Amino acid sequence: MxxxxxxxxxxxxxxxxxxxxxxxxxxxxxxxxxxxxxxxxxxxxxxxxxxxxxxxxxxxxxxxxxxxxxxxxxxxxxxxxxxxxxxxxxxxxxxxxxxxxxxxxxxxxxxxxxxxxxxxxxxxxxxxxxxxxxxxxxxxxxxxxxxxxxxxxxxxxxxxxxxxxxxxxxxxxxxxxxxxxxxxxxxxxxxxxxxxxxxxxxxxxxxxxxxxxxxxxxxxxxxxxxxxxxxxxxGAGIVHIVLDETAPEDWARDIVVNAKVQRPSVCNAVETVLVLRAAAERLVPGVVAALRAHGVTIHGDETVQRLVPGVVPATEEDWATEYLALEIAIRVVDTLDDAIDHIRAYSTGHTESIITTDQVRAERFLREVDSAVVMVNASTRFSDGGEFGFGAELGISTQKLHARGPMxxxxxxxxxxxxxxxxxxxx
Amino acid sequence: MxxxxxxxxxxxxxxxxxxxxxxxxxxxxxxxxxxxxxxxxxxxxxxxxxxxxxxxxxxxxxxxxxxxxxxxxxxxxxxxxxxxxxxxxxxxxxxxxxxxxxxxxxxxxxxxxxxxxxxxxxxxxxxxxxxxxxxxxxxxxxxxxxxxxxxxxxxxxxxxxxxxxxxxxxxxxxxxxxxxxxxxxxxxxxxxxxxxxxxxxxxxxxxxxxxxxxxxxxxxxxxxxxxxxxxxxxGAGIVHIVLDETAPEDWARDIVVNAKVQRPSVCNAVETVLVLRAAAERLVPGVVAALRAHGVTIHGDETVQRLVPGVVPATEEDWATEYLALEIAIRVVDTLDDAIDHIRAYSTGHTESIITTDQVRAERFLREVDSAVVMVNASTRFSDGGEFGFGAELGISTQKLHARGPMxxxxxxxxxxxxxxxxxxxx
Structure with a gap:
């Protein structure tokens, strides 16, 4: 302390x-x-x-x-x-x-x-x-x-x-x-x-x-x-958004930007974006441009570096970092399994969201991701006692005993x- | 361990x-x-x-x-x-x-x-x-x-x-x-x-x-x-039954006997009976006789010793003992406040019951006693997952976080x- x-x-x-x-x-x-x-x-x-x-x-x-x-x-x-x-x-x-x-x-x-x-x-x-x-x-x-x-x-x-x-x-x-x-x-x-x-x-x-x-x-x-x-x-929030193959461009862009820049210093702000390889070329340039328009620094893996110039190379440490600032890490993954495995490895169990129009994959994400709040097609900023209708919030529990999520x-x-x-x- | x-x-x-x-x-x-x-x-x-x-x-x-x-x-x-x-x-x-x-x-x-x-x-x-x-x-x-x-x-x-x-x-x-x-x-x-x-x-x-x-x-x-x-x-159960001034003789006797002898080795069996002074003379001899008929050894305070012969003098240690056997401690108290104070001092917060026909005192007991299960006019043996309708029981929680009482x-x-x-x- x-x-x-x-x-x-x-x-x-x-x-x-x-x-x-x-x-x-x-x-x-x-x-x-x-x-x-x-x-x-x-x-x-x-x-x-x-x-x-x-x-x-x-x-x-x-x-x-x-x-x-x-x-x-x-x-x-x-x-x-x-x-x-x-x-x-x-x-x-x-x-x-x-x-x-x-x-x-x-x-x-x-x-x-x-x-x-x-x-x-x-x-x-x-x-x-x-x-x-x-x-x-x-x-x-x-x-x-x-x-x-x-x-x-x-x-x-x-x-x-x-x-x-x-x-x-x-x-x-x-x-x-x-x-x-x-x-x-x-x-x-x-x-x-x-x-x-x-x-x-x-x-x-x-x-x-x-x-x-x-x-x-x-x-x-x-x-x-x-x-x-x-x-x-x-708990702390290393919060993830997954951009699935079927993610609409506008939802991907608007939700990632909102989740990162609306209030970057709070625990429900997104820290890492995982993009399915099949959608990387279609989605990454637009999402990065929109983030940069709000002053966000991009840390990206090799694919992201190849798709957009001027990206800071992401290291292992980036995946485990809660920036709480106008910085974001972006990684391209081959499959939804890889995205879920990444979340298992690095998430603090606070909030994760997937952007997809595929119902089967959406439900699989909701079922298999073991975090306090799991979302489809919504900004992680909604993970909040006020937004959940509790009127006041003591904090967001990332443990499983007694209380989980906004309290x-x-x-x-x-x-x-x-x-x-x-x-x-x-x- | x-x-x-x-x-x-x-x-x-x-x-x-x-x-x-x-x-x-x-x-x-x-x-x-x-x-x-x-x-x-x-x-x-x-x-x-x-x-x-x-x-x-x-x-x-x-x-x-x-x-x-x-x-x-x-x-x-x-x-x-x-x-x-x-x-x-x-x-x-x-x-x-x-x-x-x-x-x-x-x-x-x-x-x-x-x-x-x-x-x-x-x-x-x-x-x-x-x-x-x-x-x-x-x-x-x-x-x-x-x-x-x-x-x-x-x-x-x-x-x-x-x-x-x-x-x-x-x-x-x-x-x-x-x-x-x-x-x-x-x-x-x-x-x-x-x-x-x-x-x-x-x-x-x-x-x-x-x-x-x-x-x-x-x-x-x-x-x-x-x-x-x-x-x-x-948790362990140092379980109390309070016999109020208005306790009917048959309920007092039947409930104390049931709570002690039906299965003495379990955590919801009664260990201490607190009798209001105004009811001591009326209730203690009958309750003691009924318990003795089932082979229960009585540990009593001075008043109890005076009311019935052959009682083992109760010590401070008796109030803090979970006998889990055919033994019981009986104490005479002046007021309902004294009974609640005794419970505060010695209870493990498992189960307590009061025998009374006074509605105001019954509700006060339910409100003020801070245990997982608080009863009026019922045997403490009902403090059980099966009896509560849960079908199976993992145990009885005496903590306040996550689960309290039968689980x-x-x-x-x-x-x-x-x-x-x-x-x-x-x-």
């Missing part, structure tokens, strides 16, 4: 344990809140964020100044930056989450058991949601709001680059909860414990019900490898089984 | 990696099998178990003889024992699993996305299911059959006490698959790698999609703490999202 020990931390196992125990206790209170209570609390948080704008901006200015002194890259400084518009956006996002249907109490399934007792599976909060994430301070508010809407308490460990901003944001949210008569321990940070804070979350069995890492592949890998509490892995509020819940009998015993 | 290194193992990292890679490859084949294919394969396995009865019994006799030499407890020897009837039972269980509805391909939810593409979430196999378990050889067949029915490959690590039995059972199942034209690598063991085999499953990221430990609390704890692959924790075939699956578009790009 890129996080460093906060110098003024005085970590003690007891103090951390106490904090986690208070989160657990608070989660019993948040689990009992009505949907109306939770919505009111979130609106109070949104109001408070706007009301305390100046304090938040001052803390953020400190973080930015420190970041500049420490030579943080300008892209990272931009992600760290808060301004009036972004604080307004934060508050609006919290109000959007307040407006989402409450998943808690939803009856998932149920029936009468053979002996006559009524059986119901109902949605309940996890309890305490832990999060370990990097520089963006908006994640602090996002995760707290999603956790609260779904009846959970949250314990947060943010990036040290955003330390001052996060401290004030959490302080503002806690005060807003307190004013609503909700225990402020429902939102806590372990930032002041530095690395030990992250460790206490990863090893917080009995206190942390689920841990969500958000950030670089390295951070996620560390959390998955070290945690003894259940983790939901939100909404329901993915921050568990269930329990209720049995209502009248004296039944088992024969 | 109680497992010891198999003396003839020649573990090499490469050989293990190769075996896991073959499981992954096999899982692509099993994922593509139709429901009919899978049912036919399971019937072939059931036939083969019966046909190779003599070989299985001979191997089992070797395990039993070794167990006796090594001084295995008679209860463990009984769990290890296979005979004609138990092999018949194994085959019948496999045929029952073959008859279950196939979860794979089930459409969980779906709708048209705003831009017009069709979105579907469909059930898919996990891929490779790993299992680490203790002495009972029937678990070997059970888990393999459940994994295959749900389109998964299985890699098994059984207890060393059942080594010969497991080797032959796996051999018989693999031959049956082979004869059906299904790759035998869909069912594999790492028993020959000893402890390194278990370690290879726990650290098999990229190969093992989910790992299921089954056995003692110690084994489960080890697997959860050490694994870097996702684990489904199937059926659907809990051995993940989902993926399919998008079928017609050239859609994101605006």
């Amino acid at each position: 890129s996080q460093t020990l906060v110098p003024d931390a005085v970590p003690t196992a007891d103090a951390m344990r106490d904090r986690l125990a208070r989160a657990k206790e608070a989660s019993r209170a948040t689990a009992g809140l009505t949907s109306d209570d939770k919505a009111a609390a979130l609106h109070a948080i949104a109001d408070a964020l706007v009301a305390h704008r100046d304090r938040i901006l001052a803390a953020n200015a400190d973080d930015l100044a420190r970041g500049e002194r420490e030579g943080l890259a300008s892209a990272l400084l931009d992600r760290l930056l808060l301004d009036d518009a972004r604080i307004g956006g934060l508050a609006a996002a919290v109000r959007d989450i307040a407006a989402l249907p409450d998943p808690i109490g939803q009856v998932v399934r149920g029936h009468r058991m053979p002996a006559g007792a009524a059986l119901e599976e109902v949605r309940v909060p996890f309890g305490v949601v832990g999060a370990i994430y990097e520089a963006r301070p908006n994640v602090t508010v996002d995760i707290a709001a999603l956790a609260l809407r779904s009846g959970n308490a949250a314990v947060l460990r943010g990036g040290s680059a955003a330390r001052q901003s996060n401290t004030v944001l959490i302080d503002v949210m806690r005060a807003a909860l307190d004013a609503q008569g909700i225990t402020p321990d429902a939102v806590q940070t372990v930032d002041d414990f530095g690395r030990d804070g992250a460790r206490s979350l990863m090893h917080g069995r009995g206190f942390i019900d689920v841990l969500v890492p958000r950030g670089s592949a390295g951070l996620i890998e560390t959390v998955v490898a070290e945690s003894t509490v259940p983790v939901i892995e939100t 909404g509020l329901a993915e921050l819940t568990s269930t329990k089984w209720l049995v209502r009998g009248a004296g039944q015993v088992r024969r | 109680s497992q010891t290194l198999v003396p003839d193992a020649v573990p090499t990292a490469d050989a293990m990696r190769d075996r896991l890679a073959r499981a992954k490859e096999a899982s692509r084949a099993t994922a593509g099998l139709t429901s009919d294919d899978k049912a036919a394969a399971l019937h072939a396995i059931a036939d083969a178990l019966v046909a190779h009865r003599d070989r299985i019994l001979a191997a089992n006799a070797d395990d039993l003889a070794r167990g006796e030499r090594e001084g295995l407890a008679s209860a463990l020897l009984d769990r290890l024992l296979l005979d004609d009837a138990r092999i018949g039972g194994l085959a019948a269980a496999v045929r029952d699993i073959a008859a279950l509805p196939d979860p794979i391909g089930q459409v969980v939810r779906g709708h048209r996305m705003p831009a017009g593409a069709a979105l579907e979430e469909v059930r898919v196999p996990f891929g490779v299911v790993g299992a680490i378990y203790e002495a009972r050889p029937n678990v070997t067949v059970d888990i393999a059959a459940l994994a295959l029915r749900s389109g998964n490959a299985a890699v098994l690590r059984g207890g060393s006490a059942a080594r010969q039995s497991n080797t032959v059972l796996i051999d018989v199942m693999r031959a049956a698959l082979d004869a059906q034209g299904i790759t035998p690598d869909a069912v594999q063991t790492v028993d020959d790698f000893g402890r390194d085999g278990a370690r290879s499953l726990m650290h098999g990221r990229g190969f093992i999609d989910v790992l299921v430990p089954r056995g003692s609390a110690g084994l489960i704890e080890t697997v959860v703490a050490e694994s870097t692959v996702p684990v489904i924790e199937t 059926g075939l659907a809990e051995l699956t993940s989902t993926k999202w399919l998008v079928r578009g017609a050239g859609q790009v994101r605006r």
Whole structure:
């Protein structure tokens, strides 16, 4: 992890344990809140964020100044930056989450058991949601709001680059909860414990019900490898588009361009295009020209280099790279099997799409590609909680346990089984 | 773990990696099998178990003889024992699993996305299911059959006490698959790698999609703490029944007796009874007498000792003990809050029940007790996959991620999202 020990931390196992125990206790209170209570609390948080704008901006200015002194890259400084518009956006996002249907109490399934007792599976909060994430301070508010809407308490460990901003944001949210008569321990940070804070979350069995890492592949890998509490892995996206022999030229061009350039820095942006050899001559020049018109650098294999001039020769490393930038890798493959094998070898299991008018090959691709989202004739940019109709998104899960693909509020819940009998015993 | 290194193992990292890679490859084949294919394969396995009865019994006799030499407890020897009837039972269980509805391909939810593409979430196999378990050889067949029915490959690590039995059972199942034209690598063991085999499953990221430990609390704890692959924790049950002030005498007696004595060795058997003080005098003597009539030893707190003679004084340790035997702990509490606090402190989160005719207190118990299954006026013995209508049971999950409570075939699956578009790009 890129996080460093906060110098003024005085970590003690007891103090951390106490904090986690208070989160657990608070989660019993948040689990009992009505949907109306939770919505009111979130609106109070949104109001408070706007009301305390100046304090938040001052803390953020400190973080930015420190970041500049420490030579943080300008892209990272931009992600760290808060301004009036972004604080307004934060508050609006919290109000959007307040407006989402409450998943808690939803009856998932149920029936009468053979002996006559009524059986119901109902949605309940996890309890305490832990999060370990990097520089963006908006994640602090996002995760707290999603956790609260779904009846959970949250314990947060943010990036040290955003330390001052996060401290004030959490302080503002806690005060807003307190004013609503909700225990402020429902939102806590372990930032002041530095690395030990992250460790206490990863090893917080009995206190942390689920841990969500958000950030670089390295951070996620560390959390998955070290945690003894259940983790939901939100993953990097080495996303592929396959241009089949029958791919219409306009769909191929428009979908690849949209998937690459509409927002290149996000995980559902395409990174590698695989072109069937029979269609390479017909499709590659047009797709490359359209990408270049948007400033995209092309890394290509030998066939691509032969078909269009000025292509950067692609290396093995390119197939395994998530550029998150205006760069793309293009490879020509002989068969659909080769395309699927390439995806198996290099995909992170996030999203893949095929452009084809061949129904048999389309269905085969949907069946055989083992990724969270598999598409035919659509831009990979649709792989998104908002587009899927979830209203808010916690991230995109690339694991198979519990949640796969875009995660909404329901993915921050568990269930329990209720049995209502009248004296039944088992024969 | 109680497992010891198999003396003839020649573990090499490469050989293990190769075996896991073959499981992954096999899982692509099993994922593509139709429901009919899978049912036919399971019937072939059931036939083969019966046909190779003599070989299985001979191997089992070797395990039993070794167990006796090594001084295995008679209860463990009984769990290890296979005979004609138990092999018949194994085959019948496999045929029952073959008859279950196939979860794979089930459409969980779906709708048209705003831009017009069709979105579907469909059930898919996990891929490779790993299992680490203790002495009972029937678990070997059970888990393999459940994994295959749900389109998964299985890699098994059984207890060393059942080594010969497991080797032959796996051999018989693999031959049956082979004869059906299904790759035998869909069912594999790492028993020959000893402890390194278990370690290879726990650290098999990229190969093992989910790992299921089954056995003692110690084994489960080890697997959860050490694994870097996702684990489904199937847990021990310190199960409680609360006798409320309004509990009818006959329900209190019949349910406690049923929950304790119908099958004391299983995880949904009650271990602790909490009696509200206002009902103690009315209920305790009758419940104790009924339990004693079935040979149950009573551990009681001071009030219980005062109400009935001959009670073993309960210690702190009793509240934290899963007896799995004809023993029970009884404690008198002042309020429903005290009962819920006791459950919070000592429960493993498996199953709890309250006996009451007070609707308000019943609903409060259902809401506030945070266990996988919470009941009113029913025996905890109903906390079971068969009773819940799942047809087969992989175990009872006491974790909150992915699966909670009794797990059926659907809990051995993940989902993926399919998008079928017609050239859609994101605006």
